[in-house]
Amino acid sequence: MFFFSPQKDFIGHTIAHADEPVQAKHSTLTDGAEVTLLDCGVIRFEPNTASKLSLVISCGVHGNETAPIEIVSRLVSDLLSGEVTIAVRVLFILANPWAMAEDRRFVDLNMNRLFCGQWQHEDLSLKEVKRAAGLEAYVANFFAEEPVTVEQRLHYDCHTAIRASARERFAVYPFVHDRLLPEQQKVLLASADITTVLLQQESANTFSSFTSVKHDAQSFTLELGKVMPFGANDLLRFSGIDLLLRAVISGEELPSSSAEGIEEFVVHHTLEKSSESWKFHLPDNAPNFSEYAPGSLIAEDGSAQYLVGEEPEYIVFPNPGVKVGERAGLMLRKLRK
Ligand SMILES: [Zn+2]
Structure with a gap:
């Protein structure tokens, strides 16, 4: 894959460049889509047709949560090779290259507590603090540059968990005053076999809170299964989210799902x-x-x-x-x- 050479894919490139400045790289794909590598672990795709959606897909905020990282890297390869066509704007983020390289949740600080500007109150010499600030800027620019055709912003921040769960997959929906979870979003989650949603009732400093509170996106922290090392994941257990992301990106019809099966939970x-x-x-x-x-x-x-x-x-x-x-x-x- 010339885009990431000499590394073979997005994961390899991100880990190899964790501590080096990355030159922005740009290319036009065969279907006319524009692709730009903005930074280590940050790549943007723009279709050459009018896009109605700006989609942010992030993972690796916790570096050892490898299954979503593998899924995203494979998806990026399939977009670059033209195997999957692009109908919407997408920003892919592998968030914490240092923790990914060391197969750790984080190096100095839990990055998922650093967003919504919380990084300003931390030690700015720490890599994860600087990275959180940088990711906020990339996301803000991605939304600021969207064409007038865009009607919706969507953000999936993908995780896996150390702890067992009586419900294998669940979504956390960030708190935004007076906001209810739309039916359309329930249908999308259900299509990925995510039928449990925890509705937050107070604001947080997570990546998904940042995009929903500051940028009016429909955002979710997705807990998609168990933590495993790179290469040890049974990606079949993650096929629901993989299919959902591919369908949304290529503008395909999703298998019909119903919002009926969704169960919502609130903190008591x-x-x-x-x-x-x-x-x-x-x-x-x-x-x-x-x-x-x-x-x-x-x-x-x-x-x-x-x-x-x-x-x-x-x-x-x-x-x-x-x-x-x-x-x-x-x-x-x-x-x-
Ligand atoms: Zn996590």
């Missing part, structure tokens, strides 16, 4: 480690979305207890090892239809 209670004597009553390795019946004892601190209320609740992101005063997990309720 934030578990906080209130003191050193705070005690967590679930196993430390409780899978995300484990369900607990009314009355179940979840946590206690002296005479204060947290019991599940009158309807079932579901734990996500349990982490009893946090410092006093920090969040130790979220208790969710299913939104009634």
Whole structure:
């Protein structure tokens, strides 16, 4: 693949150039689409037809979450070779080259806490802090340069999880005041076998929050399965998202899906480690979305207890090892239809 030579693909090029300046590279593909490598791990495709959509596909914000990185790299190769045609504007981002190279979640700081300008409050000499600032700028430019034909912005930030989950795949929908999850987006998620959505109820500093809050995109953090090293992924388990991305990019019809199967969850209670004597009553390795019946004892601190209320609740992101005063997990309720 001349675009990335001497490396063979987007992953190889990104890892090899983690610490070198990358010259912007431009080319026109056989179908007339324009492709520009903007930076290490940042590549943009513009179709030569009127595009109605600006699509951002990011992965590798956590460098060891390899399956989406492999899927994106393969997709970029297929676009460059002309195997997949381009009907919409796309910006692909492999977000954290240093962590990818070391097969680690992050090197200095969790990048998915650095967006929405949070990087300004961190040590700007750190690579991940500078990178978060740079990625915000690339995304802002991508949206600012869109033609008037564009009607919608969409961002999928793709992850995999260390923790087991009672629901293999789920989406997190960032909080934007007074916003509801549109039916059209539910249908897209359902087509990728993502039928569980956690609706955030407060603003966060994630990459998907940045694009939705600052740029009015429909954005999702997608948790697509389990963390595995490069080459050890069963990519068949990720075929849903692969097909969805390919269909959206080439403007193809998706297999008809219904939004009916989507289950939405909201945070009912934030578990906080209130003191050193705070005690967590679930196993430390409780899978995300484990369900607990009314009355179940979840946590206690002296005479204060947290019991599940009158309807079932579901734990996500349990982490009893946090410092006093920090969040130790979220208790969710299913939104009634
Ligand atoms: Zn992640």
